[in-house]
Amino acid sequence: MPPRIVPPIPLVGSPQPYHLRADLPLTRIHGRTRGLCDFNPIARGLDDIDGGRFDALTTDRFGYLYAADSDRTAVGETLVSFSKSKSGVGNTILTKALKNKKIGRFAAKTDLRLVDLVTDDSLATIGQDQWLTQCDSSDYPLTRQWCANIRRLADWSQGLIWRSRRDPAGHALMLFEDRCPPENFTIIPTIEQSGPNLHDGAARALIRRFAFARGVSV
Template sequence: MPNYRPPDTMTGTPGKAVFARGTLLYRVHGSHRAARDFNPRPAHCLYGGGRFDGTSCDPYGYLYAGLTPAAAVCETLLRSLPFDPSGGPRLLPRAAVEGRRLSTGRLAADITAVPLLSAQELAAVHQDSWLVHTESHDYAYTRDWAHWIRRHTAPWAQGLVWSSKREPADRTVVLFGDRCPDGTLHTVEEDAVDFSTADGREWLNSLLQPYYVQLAP
């Protein structure tokens, strides 16, 4: 709940989810940034920013990824995209994919994250599904909770993992740059999909079709 401040102490015992070396992670990102790069820019403590970004209150680099290409695409591109009342496909504006690509990264080392998948795992950090399902108007609060979880799981927690809001069958992760060694993620260059190309747009439309979404003309 957004009006519930984190307690002073963590009385639960957070779980540990280990992603083995070699695990593939997928992310949709600006083509100006390499797939392995963490975002170094802190979000504002109150305005803008993502669910679990670092801020000036806890300035860490962050990298969001999906455990499947669908999770990465849905989390990034299908936010607040309404259904057509007439039953037609949802139209994704071309501007939403301009300068973007889907990249694949391979973990070069084991990574340990705090799982936020089940009600029990969320309760262990004094929370419920609000933390991972609320919309952007509450992200200032979810960032504060992420900072609190980090403080109470230092130094071992290198990220968080939760069920994708837009594709609940898949998982989404955020990795913390200050707890992941350099070279944690290796880019698999041959698997990149550039959305500025005809082939990339065809690939994207194929993935989006089961979600009743297509790129706008």
């Protein structure tokens, strides 16, 4: 089955579980008006390319929360964007994007069962390949429909996990509020979290370390 298509209904396959252990530190970069463990309630229209890869649709509403298994991966997934200039294509962290965001760490109190979208084999069980987790935002209207159908097929799942596009050594994940409520989380205090936003103090230093290590401009 070609991957870049509207998913069949019902979706046929055998989604593979990924067991995320309790107490594993997870990092989230979030808007300063939203709490670290608050889920995003915004549902997207079928043609909307704003937002994230697997956001809820207006036809399948649920709260969702994106996170990563390291600070580096969270920065890459949330803040790094491609930029074009006369010298070519590069990666950039826009300073203005730091002013309204915060970073923090949390962990689940119990083990979580996520749908494994990490490997080629696990993606193949639902008729997909790396396009689903690595495509550009212009394809998000399609990837969100796949998410909705995966949720229906894997009614045991509490979220999704996949290999980060910006940091291939790390994993990005999304949790479903209706299957993984906020009270299941515990916040891990950090110095970076104490600042008003990513533009200040220890959080800003963390962003600069990431940028230097990855050759990303800020």
